[in-house]
Amino acid sequence: MKGENDPLASFWMPFTANRAYKAHPRQLVSASGMHYRSADGREILDGTAGLWCCNAGHCRPEITEAIAKTAATLDFAPTFQLGHPLAFELAQRVAALMPEGLDRVFFTNSGSESVDTALKIALAVQRARAQGARTRLIGRERGYHGVGFGGISVGGIVGNRRTFGIGLPGTDHLRHTHDLTRNAFSRGFPQHGAELADDLQRLVDLHGAETIAAVIVEPMAGSTGVLLPPVGYLQRLRDICDRHGILLIFDEVITAFGRVGGATAAESWGVTPDILTMAKGLTNAAVPMGAVAVKRELHDAVVDHAPAGIEFFHGYTYSGHPLASAAGLAALDIYSAEGLFDRAKQLGGYWEDAAHDLKGRRSVIDIRTTGLVAGIELEPRPDAPGARATELFHACFDNGLLIRATGDIIALSPPLIVGKAEIDEMFSLLGDLLDVID
Numbered sequence: 001m002k003g004e005n006d007p008l009a010s011f012w013m014p015f016t017a018n019r020a021y022k023a024h025p026r027q028l029v030s031a032s033g034m035h036y037r038s039a040d041g042r043e044i045l046d047g048t049a050g051l052w053c054c055n056a057g058h059c060r061p062e063i064t065e066a067i068a069k070t071a072a073t074l075d076f077a078p079t080f081q082l083g084h085p086l087a088f089e090l091a092q093r094v095a096a097l098m099p100e101g102l103d104r105v106f107f108t109n110s111g112s113e114s115v116d117t118a119l120k121i122a123l124a125v126q127r128a129r130a131q132g133a134r135t136r137l138i139g140r141e142r143g144y145h146g147v148g149f150g151g152i153s154v155g156g157i158v159g160n161r162r163t164f165g166i167g168l169p170g171t172d173h174l175r176h177t178h179d180l181t182r183n184a185f186s187r188g189f190p191q192h193g194a195e196l197a198d199d200l201q202r203l204v205d206l207h208g209a210e211t212i213a214a215v216i217v218e219p220m221a222g223s224t225g226v227l228l229p230p231v232g233y234l235q236r237l238r239d240i241c242d243r244h245g246i247l248l249i250f251d252e253v254i255t256a257f258g259r260v261g262g263a264t265a266a267e268s269w270g271v272t273p274d275i276l277t278m279a280k281g282l283t284n285a286a287v288p289m290g291a292v293a294v295k296r297e298l299h300d301a302v303v304d305h306a307p308a309g310i311e312f313f314h315g316y317t318y319s320g321h322p323l324a325s326a327a328g329l330a331a332l333d334i335y336s337a338e339g340l341f342d343r344a345k346q347l348g349g350y351w352e353d354a355a356h357d358l359k360g361r362r363s364v365i366d367i368r369t370t371g372l373v374a375g376i377e378l379e380p381r382p383d384a385p386g387a388r389a390t391e392l393f394h395a396c397f398d399n400g401l402l403i404r405a406t407g408d409i410i411a412l413s414p415p416l417i418v419g420k421a422e423i424d425e426m427f428s429l430l431g432d433l434l435d436v437i438d
């Protein structure tokens with residue numbers, strides 16, 4: 001209907017309690033370095049790198065200038081049957097950062113698209129290898145793989161699934177690894193739970209390996225509250241995949257580009273997947289872009305052995321968009337020049353101590369950290385799960401700190417340029433506010 005007067009009404013906001021937000025809107029109007037500025041003129045310390053994505057901090061001139069220059073030179077160029085140099089250059093640079101062997105790169109526009117692309121690549125690889133009966137895709141409970149139908153089907157969050165029907169047929173799920181009884185307040189990776197990887201063997205025994213194309217996991221589940229892999233878990237998954245010809249996909253949409261140290265969690269934690277998804281930090285989030293890195297032999301299985309013509313029938317109008325490619329190249333330059341992939345290791349100990357100092361604060365039932373990520377789990381109110389963390393999120397924002405609340409878990413993942421003084425500021429404010437929230 002034309003003539004709507006409420007300026008907040010038209011935007012149907014994503015993953016938002018729209019009615020609550022519009023009753024009490026909190027808007028961001030500018031950003032620089034470690035801070036946002038709110039519409040009411042306050043500085044907000046960014047404890048979440050936006051949404052796990054502005055790893056080099058906000059509004060970096062090197063990136064904004066690269067985008068502006070490219071917008072004025074080559075606003076758009078198709079990458080279907082054509083191309084432009086920036087996309088090729090970025091693919092080569094990304095390939096060089098990936099774990100050994102994953103040097104073929106497909107561009108998308110988001111994490112969700114990267115996940116659906118990775119699942120399709122897995123199916124195409126199995127078919128190209130004359131394993132076309134392998135169509136089953138395995139995910140994990142509490143996994144988040146974006147919002148495409150592929151991603152929600154292998155994902156394990158009920159809210160992403162209950163409204164949308166049955167999703168892809170032929171998916172199944174490993175159990176999640178979150179176990180507060182055995183692992184609460186662990187430092188580093190939890191000691192207990194590697195045996196949960198044997199769930200994959202259970203699914204092989206149930207479905208038959210010859211029907212399973214791939215298994216997808218986040219090396220560290222971020223969106224459901226910073227769930228770290230138990231010691232030995234990822235390697236055990238890798239071993240079971242190898243034994244049965246199952247492709248292993250790591251969804252590194254939040255962990256790639258320095259979050260846990262090194263360019264990828266795979267590199268940092270010494271387990272190499274066959275396919276790796278990324279997005280977010282790829283362009284420092286200045287222009288939407290995602291990518292999928294694939295082992296060369298898998299790429300070759302699909303591309304080299306196909307009949308003449310299009311080998312992989314998939315792509316997006318904006319795959320390798322010039323502005324995103326320019327932003328990506330500038331972001332990678334900053335990461336390298338400032339050594340930002342080393343920050344999580346350099347600051348990880350300080351960060352871990354600061355987070356664990358919150359032990360004993362009101363309602364805190366677990367603290368877990370890795371690299372520059374922290375999850376602080378609160379006891380849910382019996383009558384209102386999630387309410388306590390949401391109140392804390394609002395209180396933090398009103399007091400100048402951006403955190404992320406997911407269920408009753410607070411997730412922190414600041415830009416990698418964060419300093420010790422800002423870490424102190426974050427955890428001291430959080431501690432004070434935890435004490436006043438009942």
Ligand SMILES: Cc1ncc(COP(=O)(O)O)c(C=O)c1O
Pocket residue numbers: 109110111112113115144145146147218222223251252253254279280
């Ligand atoms: C592991 C993982 N996969 C996929 C996605 C989806 O990314 P996007 O929101 O860019 O589609 C996210 C988003 O947070 C994520 O954390």
